[in-house]
Amino acid sequence: MQTKRRLRHASQAILLAAVLLLARAAIASGQNAPPTSPKEEAKNAEEFKEFLDRVQAYVNLHKTIASSLPALKPTALPEMIKAHEQALGRKIREARPHAKRGDMFSEKSQAAFRRAVRDEFRGLQGRLARKTIQQGEPLKEVHVRVNEPYADSLPFTTVPPTLLLRFPKLPDQVAYRIVGRDLILLDVEANLVIDSIHEIFPPAI
Protein backbone atom coordinates (compact mmCIF):
# COMPACT_ATOMS: atom_id res chain seq x y z
CA MET A 1 0.00 0.00 0.00
CA GLN A 2 2.82 2.33 1.04
CA THR A 3 4.79 1.41 -2.08
CA LYS A 4 1.77 2.06 -4.30
CA ARG A 5 1.30 5.44 -2.71
CA ARG A 6 4.97 6.32 -3.15
CA LEU A 7 4.83 5.24 -6.78
CA ARG A 8 1.76 7.39 -7.30
CA HIS A 9 3.47 10.40 -5.80
CA ALA A 10 6.63 9.78 -7.80
CA SER A 11 4.70 9.58 -11.08
CA GLN A 12 2.79 12.74 -10.15
CA ALA A 13 6.07 14.50 -9.46
CA ILE A 14 7.46 13.51 -12.86
CA LEU A 15 4.30 14.69 -14.63
CA LEU A 16 4.36 17.94 -12.75
CA ALA A 17 7.99 18.56 -13.60
CA ALA A 18 7.22 18.14 -17.29
CA VAL A 19 4.27 20.50 -17.16
CA LEU A 20 6.19 23.01 -15.09
CA LEU A 21 8.82 23.18 -17.78
CA LEU A 22 6.18 23.88 -20.42
CA ALA A 23 4.35 26.41 -18.29
CA ARG A 24 7.47 28.24 -17.23
CA ALA A 25 8.60 28.49 -20.81
CA ALA A 26 5.26 30.03 -21.74
CA ILE A 27 5.23 32.45 -18.81
CA ALA A 28 8.88 33.41 -19.15
CA SER A 29 8.49 34.15 -22.83
CA GLY A 30 5.60 36.45 -22.01
CA GLN A 31 3.32 34.40 -24.18
CA ASN A 32 0.26 32.67 -22.96
CA ALA A 33 0.30 29.66 -25.18
CA PRO A 34 2.57 26.65 -25.07
CA PRO A 35 5.35 26.94 -27.61
CA THR A 36 4.49 26.03 -31.19
CA SER A 37 6.45 26.39 -34.39
CA PRO A 38 6.17 29.73 -36.25
CA LYS A 39 4.57 27.93 -39.19
CA GLU A 40 1.95 26.36 -36.94
CA GLU A 41 1.32 29.67 -35.21
CA ALA A 42 0.71 31.42 -38.51
CA LYS A 43 -1.68 28.71 -39.60
CA ASN A 44 -3.54 28.84 -36.30
CA ALA A 45 -3.74 32.63 -36.41
CA GLU A 46 -5.28 32.53 -39.85
CA GLU A 47 -7.75 29.79 -39.02
CA PHE A 48 -8.71 31.33 -35.69
CA LYS A 49 -9.18 34.76 -37.26
CA GLU A 50 -12.43 33.81 -38.91
CA PHE A 51 -13.69 32.45 -35.60
CA LEU A 52 -12.67 35.56 -33.70
CA ASP A 53 -14.31 37.82 -36.29
CA ARG A 54 -17.55 35.91 -35.88
CA VAL A 55 -17.29 36.02 -32.11
CA GLN A 56 -16.74 39.76 -32.25
CA ALA A 57 -19.84 40.18 -34.42
CA TYR A 58 -21.77 38.13 -31.87
CA VAL A 59 -20.43 40.20 -28.97
CA ASN A 60 -21.48 43.38 -30.78
CA LEU A 61 -25.00 41.96 -31.01
CA HIS A 62 -24.86 40.97 -27.34
CA LYS A 63 -23.84 44.49 -26.37
CA THR A 64 -26.58 46.10 -28.45
CA ILE A 65 -29.22 43.88 -26.90
CA ALA A 66 -27.80 44.26 -23.39
CA SER A 67 -27.91 48.03 -23.76
CA SER A 68 -31.63 47.83 -24.52
CA LEU A 69 -32.21 46.17 -21.13
CA PRO A 70 -31.94 47.77 -17.72
CA ALA A 71 -28.26 47.52 -16.76
CA LEU A 72 -27.50 44.74 -14.32
CA LYS A 73 -25.58 46.02 -11.33
CA PRO A 74 -24.70 44.05 -8.21
CA THR A 75 -27.96 43.33 -6.45
CA ALA A 76 -29.10 41.55 -3.35
CA LEU A 77 -32.10 40.27 -5.30
CA PRO A 78 -31.28 37.01 -7.09
CA GLU A 79 -34.54 37.32 -9.04
CA MET A 80 -33.11 40.42 -10.73
CA ILE A 81 -30.04 38.45 -11.81
CA LYS A 82 -32.12 35.58 -13.14
CA ALA A 83 -34.56 37.92 -14.87
CA HIS A 84 -31.70 39.73 -16.60
CA GLU A 85 -30.06 36.45 -17.64
CA GLN A 86 -33.32 35.15 -19.07
CA ALA A 87 -34.32 38.39 -20.80
CA LEU A 88 -30.91 38.75 -22.41
CA GLY A 89 -30.94 35.13 -23.52
CA ARG A 90 -34.45 35.42 -24.93
CA LYS A 91 -33.67 38.55 -26.91
CA ILE A 92 -30.46 37.10 -28.31
CA ARG A 93 -32.32 33.95 -29.36
CA GLU A 94 -34.95 36.08 -31.03
CA ALA A 95 -32.25 38.02 -32.86
CA ARG A 96 -30.64 34.78 -34.06
CA PRO A 97 -33.63 32.53 -34.78
CA HIS A 98 -31.69 30.36 -37.20
CA ALA A 99 -28.54 29.99 -35.12
CA LYS A 100 -26.96 26.60 -35.64
CA ARG A 101 -23.83 24.65 -34.96
CA GLY A 102 -20.90 26.01 -36.97
CA ASP A 103 -22.01 29.64 -36.88
CA MET A 104 -19.00 30.60 -34.78
CA PHE A 105 -16.77 27.59 -35.15
CA SER A 106 -16.35 27.76 -38.91
CA GLU A 107 -15.05 24.68 -40.68
CA LYS A 108 -11.62 26.21 -40.94
CA SER A 109 -11.45 27.17 -37.29
CA GLN A 110 -12.79 23.79 -36.21
CA ALA A 111 -9.72 22.23 -37.75
CA ALA A 112 -7.52 24.53 -35.68
CA PHE A 113 -9.47 23.79 -32.50
CA ARG A 114 -9.28 20.06 -33.14
CA ARG A 115 -5.54 20.36 -33.71
CA ALA A 116 -5.13 22.28 -30.45
CA VAL A 117 -7.10 19.64 -28.55
CA ARG A 118 -5.13 16.84 -30.18
CA ASP A 119 -1.86 18.49 -29.14
CA GLU A 120 -3.13 19.10 -25.64
CA PHE A 121 -4.17 15.51 -25.09
CA ARG A 122 -0.89 14.00 -26.21
CA GLY A 123 1.57 12.29 -23.89
CA LEU A 124 2.24 13.48 -20.36
CA GLN A 125 0.42 16.77 -20.80
CA GLY A 126 -2.60 14.86 -22.11
CA ARG A 127 -2.73 12.80 -18.93
CA LEU A 128 -2.82 15.95 -16.84
CA ALA A 129 -5.49 17.57 -19.00
CA ARG A 130 -7.62 14.43 -18.70
CA LYS A 131 -7.11 14.48 -14.96
CA THR A 132 -8.20 18.12 -14.78
CA ILE A 133 -11.41 17.31 -16.61
CA GLN A 134 -12.04 14.22 -14.50
CA GLN A 135 -11.49 16.26 -11.34
CA GLY A 136 -13.82 18.90 -12.71
CA GLU A 137 -16.74 16.50 -12.78
CA PRO A 138 -17.25 15.77 -16.47
CA LEU A 139 -20.79 15.67 -17.76
CA LYS A 140 -21.67 12.36 -19.29
CA GLU A 141 -24.69 11.62 -21.43
CA VAL A 142 -25.50 15.31 -21.56
CA HIS A 143 -26.06 17.19 -24.78
CA VAL A 144 -26.74 20.86 -25.10
CA ARG A 145 -28.32 22.62 -28.05
CA VAL A 146 -27.18 25.72 -29.80
CA ASN A 147 -29.34 28.76 -29.01
CA GLU A 148 -30.72 27.12 -25.88
CA PRO A 149 -29.91 28.03 -22.28
CA TYR A 150 -27.27 26.01 -20.46
CA ALA A 151 -29.31 23.97 -18.00
CA ASP A 152 -29.30 25.67 -14.63
CA SER A 153 -28.81 22.45 -12.71
CA LEU A 154 -25.68 21.37 -14.61
CA PRO A 155 -22.23 22.01 -13.14
CA PHE A 156 -19.49 23.52 -15.26
CA THR A 157 -16.78 21.03 -16.06
CA THR A 158 -13.38 22.52 -15.35
CA VAL A 159 -11.66 23.56 -18.55
CA PRO A 160 -7.96 22.58 -18.43
CA PRO A 161 -6.06 25.86 -18.08
CA THR A 162 -3.31 24.73 -20.43
CA LEU A 163 -5.96 24.04 -23.06
CA LEU A 164 -7.31 27.55 -22.60
CA LEU A 165 -3.82 28.84 -23.30
CA ARG A 166 -3.89 27.11 -26.67
CA PHE A 167 -7.25 28.58 -27.65
CA PRO A 168 -7.68 32.17 -28.82
CA LYS A 169 -8.53 34.67 -26.09
CA LEU A 170 -12.21 35.56 -25.92
CA PRO A 171 -14.04 38.76 -25.03
CA ASP A 172 -15.49 38.76 -21.51
CA GLN A 173 -19.02 38.04 -22.67
CA VAL A 174 -18.24 34.52 -23.89
CA ALA A 175 -16.34 31.49 -22.63
CA TYR A 176 -15.32 28.01 -23.68
CA ARG A 177 -16.99 25.15 -21.83
CA ILE A 178 -16.83 21.38 -21.99
CA VAL A 179 -19.93 19.23 -22.11
CA GLY A 180 -19.20 15.54 -22.48
CA ARG A 181 -16.88 15.31 -25.46
CA ASP A 182 -18.13 18.56 -26.97
CA LEU A 183 -16.57 21.99 -26.78
CA ILE A 184 -19.16 24.69 -26.44
CA LEU A 185 -19.08 28.44 -26.65
CA LEU A 186 -21.23 29.99 -23.97
CA ASP A 187 -22.60 33.48 -23.56
CA VAL A 188 -21.83 33.74 -19.86
CA GLU A 189 -24.16 36.58 -18.94
CA ALA A 190 -27.09 35.21 -20.94
CA ASN A 191 -26.21 31.61 -19.99
CA LEU A 192 -26.83 30.73 -23.62
CA VAL A 193 -25.13 28.12 -25.78
CA ILE A 194 -23.88 29.94 -28.87
CA ASP A 195 -22.09 27.15 -30.68
CA SER A 196 -20.43 23.78 -30.20
CA ILE A 197 -17.96 21.40 -31.78
CA HIS A 198 -19.17 17.86 -31.59
CA GLU A 199 -16.89 15.19 -30.12
CA ILE A 200 -13.74 17.22 -30.20
CA PHE A 201 -12.44 15.58 -27.03
CA PRO A 202 -11.11 12.05 -26.93
CA PRO A 203 -13.32 9.31 -25.50
CA ALA A 204 -13.16 8.50 -21.81
CA ILE A 205 -12.23 11.89 -20.48
Place this chain on the structure above:
Amino acid sequence: MRKTSALLLSFVSIFFLAARADEFRFPLKSGSVRFAAIGDMGTGDTAQYEVAQRMVAARQNFPFEFVIMLGDNIYGGSTPRDFEKKFEVPYKPLLDAGVKFYASLGNHDNPNERFYKLFNMNEATYYTFKKGNVRFYVLDSNYLDAKQLDWLQKQLQDAGEGDWKICYFHHPLYSSGKTHGSSIELRSLIEPLFIKYGVDAVFSGHDHVYERLKPEKGIYYFVEGSSGQLRAGDLVKSSITDYGFDSDRTFMMIEITGDEMYFQTLSRAGNQVDSGVLRRPVRTPAPTK
Protein backbone atom coordinates in the same frame (compact mmCIF):
# COMPACT_ATOMS: atom_id res chain seq x y z
CA MET B 1 22.84 35.63 -15.92
CA ARG B 2 19.45 37.26 -15.58
CA LYS B 3 18.38 38.44 -12.22
CA THR B 4 16.53 35.84 -10.38
CA SER B 5 13.80 36.70 -7.97
CA ALA B 6 13.86 33.33 -6.31
CA LEU B 7 13.18 33.63 -2.66
CA LEU B 8 14.86 31.85 0.12
CA LEU B 9 12.17 30.86 2.50
CA SER B 10 12.83 30.08 6.05
CA PHE B 11 10.27 29.28 8.61
CA VAL B 12 11.15 30.87 11.86
CA SER B 13 8.80 28.55 13.60
CA ILE B 14 5.71 26.54 13.05
CA PHE B 15 3.97 25.19 16.00
CA PHE B 16 0.61 23.63 16.46
CA LEU B 17 -1.48 23.41 19.48
CA ALA B 18 -3.28 20.25 20.21
CA ALA B 19 -6.15 21.45 22.30
CA ARG B 20 -9.84 21.15 22.80
CA ALA B 21 -12.09 23.89 21.49
CA ASP B 22 -12.34 25.47 24.90
CA GLU B 23 -8.56 25.42 25.34
CA PHE B 24 -7.56 27.19 22.17
CA ARG B 25 -7.57 30.94 22.52
CA PHE B 26 -7.41 33.45 19.72
CA PRO B 27 -5.39 36.47 20.80
CA LEU B 28 -8.18 38.86 19.68
CA LYS B 29 -5.64 41.61 19.29
CA SER B 30 -6.72 45.09 18.41
CA GLY B 31 -6.50 45.68 14.66
CA SER B 32 -6.17 41.99 13.83
CA VAL B 33 -7.89 40.49 10.78
CA ARG B 34 -10.52 37.94 11.77
CA PHE B 35 -12.41 35.77 9.36
CA ALA B 36 -13.98 32.37 8.77
CA ALA B 37 -13.58 30.01 5.81
CA ILE B 38 -16.20 27.70 4.37
CA GLY B 39 -16.18 25.55 1.26
CA ASP B 40 -18.59 23.38 -0.71
CA MET B 41 -21.36 24.52 1.54
CA GLY B 42 -24.30 25.44 -0.67
CA THR B 43 -26.41 22.29 -0.46
CA GLY B 44 -29.38 23.64 1.45
CA ASP B 45 -29.29 20.46 3.52
CA THR B 46 -29.59 20.13 7.27
CA ALA B 47 -25.84 19.68 7.63
CA GLN B 48 -25.16 23.08 6.06
CA TYR B 49 -27.62 24.67 8.45
CA GLU B 50 -26.00 22.98 11.42
CA VAL B 51 -22.55 24.20 10.42
CA ALA B 52 -23.98 27.70 9.98
CA GLN B 53 -25.50 27.55 13.46
CA ARG B 54 -22.16 26.45 14.84
CA MET B 55 -20.51 29.42 13.13
CA VAL B 56 -23.01 31.76 14.77
CA ALA B 57 -22.29 30.22 18.16
CA ALA B 58 -18.52 30.33 17.64
CA ARG B 59 -18.73 33.99 16.73
CA GLN B 60 -19.76 34.76 20.29
CA ASN B 61 -16.22 34.00 21.37
CA PHE B 62 -14.41 34.83 18.18
CA PRO B 63 -16.10 37.76 16.47
CA PHE B 64 -14.96 37.21 12.90
CA GLU B 65 -15.79 40.08 10.57
CA PHE B 66 -16.09 38.31 7.25
CA VAL B 67 -16.23 34.89 5.64
CA ILE B 68 -14.29 33.64 2.65
CA MET B 69 -16.21 31.18 0.48
CA LEU B 70 -14.16 28.55 -1.29
CA GLY B 71 -16.65 27.72 -4.02
CA ASP B 72 -19.69 25.55 -4.70
CA ASN B 73 -21.67 28.23 -3.00
CA ILE B 74 -24.99 27.29 -4.55
CA TYR B 75 -25.42 23.71 -5.78
CA GLY B 76 -27.94 22.56 -8.30
CA GLY B 77 -29.32 25.80 -9.71
CA SER B 78 -29.33 29.55 -9.40
CA THR B 79 -32.98 30.41 -8.92
CA PRO B 80 -33.96 32.93 -6.24
CA ARG B 81 -35.15 29.96 -4.17
CA ASP B 82 -31.69 28.42 -4.40
CA PHE B 83 -30.04 31.57 -3.10
CA GLU B 84 -32.54 31.76 -0.29
CA LYS B 85 -32.35 28.15 0.81
CA LYS B 86 -28.62 27.64 0.32
CA PHE B 87 -27.27 30.98 1.48
CA GLU B 88 -29.62 33.63 2.82
CA VAL B 89 -31.48 31.50 5.34
CA PRO B 90 -28.62 29.46 6.82
CA TYR B 91 -26.34 32.47 7.22
CA LYS B 92 -29.04 34.98 8.12
CA PRO B 93 -27.84 35.58 11.68
CA LEU B 94 -24.35 36.31 10.37
CA LEU B 95 -25.64 38.54 7.58
CA ASP B 96 -27.85 40.37 10.06
CA ALA B 97 -24.82 40.90 12.29
CA GLY B 98 -23.02 42.62 9.41
CA VAL B 99 -20.66 39.76 8.54
CA LYS B 100 -19.58 40.06 4.91
CA PHE B 101 -19.10 37.10 2.61
CA TYR B 102 -16.52 37.07 -0.19
CA ALA B 103 -17.19 34.30 -2.68
CA SER B 104 -15.04 32.41 -5.12
CA LEU B 105 -16.66 30.29 -7.80
CA GLY B 106 -16.71 26.51 -7.83
CA ASN B 107 -17.63 24.18 -10.66
CA HIS B 108 -21.22 24.10 -9.40
CA ASP B 109 -21.63 27.87 -9.43
CA ASN B 110 -23.31 29.94 -12.11
CA PRO B 111 -20.77 32.67 -12.99
CA ASN B 112 -23.60 35.20 -12.73
CA GLU B 113 -23.28 34.83 -8.97
CA ARG B 114 -20.79 37.63 -9.46
CA PHE B 115 -23.73 40.02 -9.64
CA TYR B 116 -25.07 38.90 -6.28
CA LYS B 117 -24.28 41.71 -3.91
CA LEU B 118 -24.02 39.55 -0.81
CA PHE B 119 -21.11 37.66 -2.39
CA ASN B 120 -19.14 40.92 -2.73
CA MET B 121 -17.57 39.93 -6.05
CA ASN B 122 -18.29 43.28 -7.62
CA GLU B 123 -19.25 41.72 -10.97
CA ALA B 124 -15.91 39.91 -11.35
CA THR B 125 -15.24 36.17 -11.30
CA TYR B 126 -11.77 36.92 -9.92
CA TYR B 127 -10.85 39.88 -7.79
CA THR B 128 -8.80 41.13 -4.89
CA PHE B 129 -9.59 42.87 -1.63
CA LYS B 130 -7.67 44.01 1.40
CA LYS B 131 -8.36 43.78 5.11
CA GLY B 132 -5.85 45.23 7.53
CA ASN B 133 -2.44 43.85 6.67
CA VAL B 134 -3.84 41.05 4.51
CA ARG B 135 -4.35 41.15 0.76
CA PHE B 136 -6.72 38.48 -0.55
CA TYR B 137 -6.63 37.21 -4.13
CA VAL B 138 -9.77 35.39 -5.19
CA LEU B 139 -9.43 33.25 -8.31
CA ASP B 140 -11.82 31.44 -10.62
CA SER B 141 -10.01 28.11 -10.81
CA ASN B 142 -12.73 26.59 -12.94
CA TYR B 143 -11.75 28.81 -15.83
CA LEU B 144 -8.16 29.99 -15.50
CA ASP B 145 -7.51 31.63 -18.85
CA ALA B 146 -4.63 33.77 -20.04
CA LYS B 147 -6.40 36.95 -19.05
CA GLN B 148 -6.79 35.80 -15.46
CA LEU B 149 -3.20 34.59 -15.29
CA ASP B 150 -1.96 37.97 -16.53
CA TRP B 151 -4.20 39.70 -14.01
CA LEU B 152 -2.91 37.56 -11.15
CA GLN B 153 0.70 38.16 -12.09
CA LYS B 154 0.15 41.91 -12.25
CA GLN B 155 -1.74 42.03 -8.96
CA LEU B 156 0.92 40.04 -7.15
CA GLN B 157 3.69 42.06 -8.76
CA ASP B 158 2.12 45.36 -7.71
CA ALA B 159 1.50 44.27 -4.12
CA GLY B 160 3.83 45.56 -1.46
CA GLU B 161 6.12 43.34 0.55
CA GLY B 162 4.57 44.14 3.90
CA ASP B 163 1.16 42.53 3.65
CA TRP B 164 0.16 38.92 4.01
CA LYS B 165 -0.84 37.51 0.65
CA ILE B 166 -3.62 34.97 0.79
CA CYS B 167 -5.09 33.30 -2.27
CA TYR B 168 -8.26 31.32 -2.33
CA PHE B 169 -10.13 29.46 -5.00
CA HIS B 170 -12.04 26.24 -5.45
CA HIS B 171 -9.63 23.60 -6.79
CA PRO B 172 -6.82 22.61 -4.40
CA LEU B 173 -3.24 22.66 -5.65
CA TYR B 174 -2.47 20.07 -3.01
CA SER B 175 -4.99 17.62 -1.64
CA SER B 176 -5.09 14.05 -0.44
CA GLY B 177 -8.77 13.66 -1.25
CA LYS B 178 -9.38 10.36 -2.99
CA THR B 179 -12.14 11.71 -5.20
CA HIS B 180 -10.28 14.66 -6.72
CA GLY B 181 -6.82 15.11 -5.25
CA SER B 182 -4.27 17.73 -6.22
CA SER B 183 -5.00 19.89 -9.26
CA ILE B 184 -1.61 19.38 -10.81
CA GLU B 185 -2.18 21.25 -14.04
CA LEU B 186 -3.51 24.29 -12.24
CA ARG B 187 -0.58 24.07 -9.87
CA SER B 188 1.87 24.08 -12.76
CA LEU B 189 0.59 27.48 -13.84
CA ILE B 190 -0.03 29.37 -10.63
CA GLU B 191 2.34 27.93 -8.07
CA PRO B 192 5.38 29.53 -9.78
CA LEU B 193 3.65 32.90 -9.37
CA PHE B 194 2.82 32.18 -5.74
CA ILE B 195 6.45 31.37 -5.04
CA LYS B 196 7.86 34.25 -7.05
CA TYR B 197 5.66 36.88 -5.46
CA GLY B 198 5.55 35.51 -1.94
CA VAL B 199 2.04 34.20 -1.40
CA ASP B 200 1.81 33.09 2.22
CA ALA B 201 -1.28 30.92 2.44
CA VAL B 202 -3.80 29.29 0.12
CA PHE B 203 -7.31 28.05 0.89
CA SER B 204 -9.33 25.77 -1.38
CA GLY B 205 -12.26 23.38 -1.34
CA HIS B 206 -13.54 20.88 -3.94
CA ASP B 207 -12.52 17.76 -2.00
CA HIS B 208 -15.20 17.36 0.63
CA VAL B 209 -12.83 16.96 3.55
CA TYR B 210 -10.67 19.10 5.79
CA GLU B 211 -6.93 18.94 5.30
CA ARG B 212 -3.99 21.01 6.42
CA LEU B 213 -1.05 20.33 4.19
CA LYS B 214 2.58 20.44 5.16
CA PRO B 215 3.95 23.75 3.91
CA GLU B 216 4.84 23.36 0.26
CA LYS B 217 7.67 25.52 -1.03
CA GLY B 218 7.13 27.91 1.82
CA ILE B 219 3.36 28.25 1.39
CA TYR B 220 0.67 27.07 3.79
CA TYR B 221 -2.20 25.17 2.15
CA PHE B 222 -5.61 24.28 3.53
CA VAL B 223 -8.46 22.31 1.99
CA GLU B 224 -11.79 23.19 3.54
CA GLY B 225 -14.41 21.50 1.40
CA SER B 226 -16.72 20.11 4.04
CA SER B 227 -18.85 23.00 5.24
CA GLY B 228 -21.97 21.49 3.71
CA GLN B 229 -20.89 18.50 1.71
CA LEU B 230 -18.93 15.62 3.19
CA ARG B 231 -17.22 12.59 1.70
CA ALA B 232 -16.62 10.55 4.80
CA GLY B 233 -13.50 8.44 4.56
CA ASP B 234 -12.32 10.15 1.39
CA LEU B 235 -9.08 11.49 2.82
CA VAL B 236 -6.12 9.25 2.08
CA LYS B 237 -3.52 10.81 4.32
CA SER B 238 -0.24 10.98 2.49
CA SER B 239 3.23 12.42 2.78
CA ILE B 240 1.84 15.89 2.04
CA THR B 241 -0.77 15.76 4.82
CA ASP B 242 -0.02 17.46 8.08
CA TYR B 243 -3.47 16.93 9.50
CA GLY B 244 -6.75 15.76 8.03
CA PHE B 245 -10.31 15.12 9.06
CA ASP B 246 -13.11 13.55 7.06
CA SER B 247 -15.74 12.28 9.43
CA ASP B 248 -17.87 15.39 9.88
CA ARG B 249 -18.54 18.81 8.39
CA THR B 250 -16.19 21.61 9.38
CA PHE B 251 -15.43 25.30 9.05
CA MET B 252 -12.38 27.36 9.87
CA MET B 253 -11.77 30.54 11.83
CA ILE B 254 -8.63 32.58 11.35
CA GLU B 255 -7.03 35.56 13.03
CA ILE B 256 -4.03 37.32 11.56
CA THR B 257 -2.06 39.67 13.67
CA GLY B 258 1.39 40.89 12.71
CA ASP B 259 3.30 37.93 11.34
CA GLU B 260 1.14 35.30 12.97
CA MET B 261 -1.89 33.45 11.71
CA TYR B 262 -3.99 31.72 14.35
CA PHE B 263 -6.49 29.20 13.11
CA GLN B 264 -9.06 26.86 14.53
CA THR B 265 -11.18 24.33 12.69
CA LEU B 266 -14.41 23.23 14.31
CA SER B 267 -16.71 20.40 13.43
CA ARG B 268 -20.45 20.67 13.04
CA ALA B 269 -20.75 19.25 16.55
CA GLY B 270 -18.52 22.03 17.88
CA ASN B 271 -15.49 19.87 18.54
CA GLN B 272 -12.10 21.21 17.71
CA VAL B 273 -10.69 19.42 14.71
CA ASP B 274 -7.46 21.34 14.33
CA SER B 275 -5.84 24.51 15.56
CA GLY B 276 -2.52 26.24 15.62
CA VAL B 277 -0.40 29.26 14.99
CA LEU B 278 1.50 29.73 11.77
CA ARG B 279 4.26 32.22 11.53
CA ARG B 280 4.66 34.11 8.31
CA PRO B 281 7.71 32.89 6.44
CA VAL B 282 10.65 35.26 6.46
CA ARG B 283 11.63 35.82 2.88
CA THR B 284 15.12 36.85 1.98
CA PRO B 285 15.90 37.65 -1.63
CA ALA B 286 18.40 35.20 -3.05
CA PRO B 287 21.79 36.69 -3.85
CA THR B 288 22.12 37.66 -7.51
CA LYS B 289 25.24 37.73 -9.62
